[in-house]
Amino acid sequence: MFEVHRLRLLRELAARGTIAATAKACSLTPSAVSQQLSVLQREAGTPLLVRDGRHLILTEAGRVLVEHAEQVLAGLEAAKAALEALSDSVSGVVRIAAFPTAASSLVPAAIAAAQAAHPDLTVSLEDREGSAGIAALRAGQIDLLLVYEYNLLPEITDPGIELTPLVTESLLAAVPATLRLPRGALRLTALRDQPWIAPLSDSDLRATLERACGLAGFSPRLAYTSDDYTVILALVSAGLGVSLVPQLATERTSADIGLRAVADPTLYRAVSVAVRAGSARTPSLAVLIAELRDQAGRLRLPA
Amino acid sequence: MFEVHRLRLLRELAARGTIAATAKACSLTPSAVSQQLSVLQREAGTPLLVRDGRHLILTEAGRVLVEHAEQVLAGLEAAKAALEALSDSVSGVVRIAAFPTAASSLVPAAIAAAQAAHPDLTVSLEDREGSAGIAALRAGQIDLLLVYEYNLLPEITDPGIELTPLVTESLLAAVPATLRLPRGALRLTALRDQPWIAPLSDSDLRATLERACGLAGFSPRLAYTSDDYTVILALVSAGLGVSLVPQLATERTSADIGLRAVADPTLYRAVSVAVRAGSARTPSLAVLIAELRDQAGRLRLPA
DNA sequence: GATCTCGTTTAGGCTGGCTAAATGTTCGAG
DNA sequence: CTCGAACATTTAGCCAGCCTAAACGAGATC
Numbered sequence: 001m002f003e004v005h006r007l008r009l010l011r012e013l014a015a016r017g018t019i020a021a022t023a024k025a026c027s028l029t030p031s032a033v034s035q036q037l038s039v040l041q042r043e044a045g046t047p048l049l050v051r052d053g054r055h056l057i058l059t060e061a062g063r064v065l066v067e068h069a070e071q072v073l074a075g076l077e078a079a080k081a082a083l084e085a086l087s088d089s090v091s092g093v094v095r096i097a098a099f100p101t102a103a104s105s106l107v108p109a110a111i112a113a114a115q116a117a118h119p120d121l122t123v124s125l126e127d128r129e130g131s132a133g134i135a136a137l138r139a140g141q142i143d144l145l146l147v148y149e150y151n152l153l154p155e156i157t158d159p160g161i162e163l164t165p166l167v168t169e170s171l172l173a174a175v176p177a178t179l180r181l182p183r184g185a186l187r188l189t190a191l192r193d194q195p196w197i198a199p200l201s202d203s204d205l206r207a208t209l210e211r212a213c214g215l216a217g218f219s220p221r222l223a224y225t226s227d228d229y230t231v232i233l234a235l236v237s238a239g240l241g242v243s244l245v246p247q248l249a250t251e252r253t254s255a256d257i258g259l260r261a262v263a264d265p266t267l268y269r270a271v272s273v274a275v276r277a278g279s280a281r282t283p284s285l286a287v288l289i290a291e292l293r294d295q296a297g298r299l300r301l302p303a
Numbered sequence: 304m305f306e307v308h309r310l311r312l313l314r315e316l317a318a319r320g321t322i323a324a325t326a327k328a329c330s331l332t333p334s335a336v337s338q339q340l341s342v343l344q345r346e347a348g349t350p351l352l353v354r355d356g357r358h359l360i361l362t363e364a365g366r367v368l369v370e371h372a373e374q375v376l377a378g379l380e381a382a383k384a385a386l387e388a389l390s391d392s393v394s395g396v397v398r399i400a401a402f403p404t405a406a407s408s409l410v411p412a413a414i415a416a417a418q419a420a421h422p423d424l425t426v427s428l429e430d431r432e433g434s435a436g437i438a439a440l441r442a443g444q445i446d447l448l449l450v451y452e453y454n455l456l457p458e459i460t461d462p463g464i465e466l467t468p469l470v471t472e473s474l475l476a477a478v479p480a481t482l483r484l485p486r487g488a489l490r491l492t493a494l495r496d497q498p499w500i501a502p503l504s505d506s507d508l509r510a511t512l513e514r515a516c517g518l519a520g521f522s523p524r525l526a527y528t529s530d531d532y533t534v535i536l537a538l539v540s541a542g543l544g545v546s547l548v549p550q551l552a553t554e555r556t557s558a559d560i561g562l563r564a565v566a567d568p569t570l571y572r573a574v575s576v577a578v579r580a581g582s583a584r585t586p587s588l589a590v591l592i593a594e595l596r597d598q599a600g601r602l603r604l605p606a
Numbered sequence: 607g608a609t610c611t612c613g614t615t616t617a618g619g620c621t622g623g624c625t626a627a628a629t630g631t632t633c634g635a636g
Numbered sequence: 637c638t639c640g641a642a643c644a645t646t647t648a649g650c651c652a653g654c655c656t657a658a659a660c661g662a663g664a665t666c
Binding site for chain 1: 304305306307308311347348349363364367368370371372374375376378379381382383385386387389390
Binding site: 018019020030031033034035038051053054055056 | 611612613614615616
């Protein structure tokens with residue numbers, strides 16, 4: 001019968017594509033991973049991996065086994081959750097990671113409320129964004145992760161991860177208050193000749209901005225880049241350009257910035273909470289998820 | 304995360320009740336089982352077992368974990384089955400066990416048909432009956448088991464086992480042809496004053512006989528006992544008493560035996576094929592199950 | 607073609623799981 | 637009531653399996 005730690009390695013390999021990355025994620029040497037996967041293939045009686053240049057790709061059998069491995073691993077998570085649910089005490093340590101905007105808005109209030117209701121609960125929080133967060137979640141370095149998905153980008157579909165939607169927020173065009181804009185629904189083309197202030201090149205928001213401008217039929221002229229919304233908004237406020245920012249980042253903006261929802265193309269991002277598949281019923285996680293939903297419901301997002 | 308071999312030990316313990324029996328079933332020493340279960344409890348963070356005299360019983364947490372363990376182990380079986388289904392070759396060894404009546408009627412024809420269609424398939428067959436068969440199936444000593452369930456007795460409900468019904472056969476009253484019986488539906492009370500020929504005391508059929516007579520309001524006068532239907536029917540044929548036998552055992556009976564279905568109480572047994580949960584889709588098992596269903600359908604059971 | 611980055615192989619050390627034997631309890635039989 | 641059988645547990649010690657490290661081979665990149 002398959003050993004669960006070997007199945008885990010196979011799953012990580014499927015997600016990461018190289019043995020080196022898998023080894024790092026699991027705190028092992030590539031050698032150990034390679035050996036364990038060899039054993040797994042011998043047990044399976046079929047090759048699960050084939051070399052493709054210096055990478056490995058899964059065979060059909062490998063993909064089938066990964067699929068079942070997800071199931072089995074989720075079952076083990078669920079077992080753990082069920083045991084903790086029995087003892088019914090919300091306690092222990094929950095390690096949360098979130099993207100900065102959430103970490104400074106939703107999350108602190110939720111943690112505070114959860115700890116007030118359950119004094120034995122300990123929570124840690126760190127910044128993590130995008131796929132690095134997903135990887136850390138699956139590797140067990142964190143237990144709960146706040147993620148966003150932009151509507152123009154591919155969604156997260158990882159069978160080892162369960163997503164619970166929290167809130168959907170529009171992306172707002174941030175423009176200097178002095179800038180005259182047409183009334184009514186704002187089309188992105190109205191900003192085509194403005195200088196743009198953009199996030200750094202590898203961020204999802206940057207990709208969304210470029211896709212959106214592409215859909216609107218122009219290529220934005222980039223004047224400044226920063227990943228810090230405070231900086232971006234300060235640049236807008238100084239009249240140096242326009243930008244696109246999520247609603248959550250605009251809670252306190254000065255009066256010399258105009259914020260307008262973009263109607264064409266439709267731009268929004270969905271904020272969700274992610275946990276390992278099967279672990280959502282762990283009492284401490286369930287409490288935190290409920291508090292996050294509660295906080296998200298309280299948000300008054302000015303549309 | 305829980306190790307699968309520990310979960311397997313817990314499940315076996317849940318089914319068997321003692322560490323000694325679990326150890327024997329898994330070819331280990333009691334010491335090894337005890338140690339592994341200690342580790343499992345430490346990992347679970349909760350006691351899973353409590354001593355009850357010289358036995359162990361599961362706590363609530365233990366039962367919950369066993370339930371999830373069944374799920375996980377079935378998932379692993381399913382993974383194996385899916386991989387074998389991919390290679391699509393019906394081959395390898397399938398170890399079958401059956402109760403004697405099935406082993407001499409249904410099973411040989413099914414094995415012959417399966418091997419004719421799939422020359423690489425090897426099948427072994429042995430006699431096993433009742434709970435010993437279930438235990439052997441779960442322990443992996445056999446892969447497929449034919450079982451019967453009498454309608455008056457508790458059913459088999461083992462979450463680690465999947466049952467596929469094959470056929471339902473009536474229990475027939477076997478009486479000397481010289482015995483005059485009322486026409487129409489036969490009520491068991493019509494036989495209350497006859498001497499009875501019964502199976503041995505620990506068999507399911509014996510228990511069914513006694514429950515049925517109890518429902519009919521009398522206690523059977525036992526004249527002879529045997530577990531071999533040939534012997535039982537010879538005794539009936541000699542006019543020494545009456546008995547209750549399943550239809551499958553009556554395929555060739557001499558003319559001096561009268562066979563009548565019992566209408567009150569209704570008596571029948573269901574014959575099913577049992578495999579480990581998750582393994583039913585293994586190609587070789589799937590073929591054999593299909594052949595068994597086919598053979599069962601061919602049976603002309605004279606009612 | 608030099609070099610960097612993979613994956614694999616081999617050798618060797620260490621942890622974890624096993625057996626064996628001793629210990630402590632409980633239950634039943636004489 | 638005592639003795640013995642059946643059970644679980646503990647301890648000590650052995651061995652296999654898994655890991656690391658180092659050397660090697662094969663692609664990709666400049």
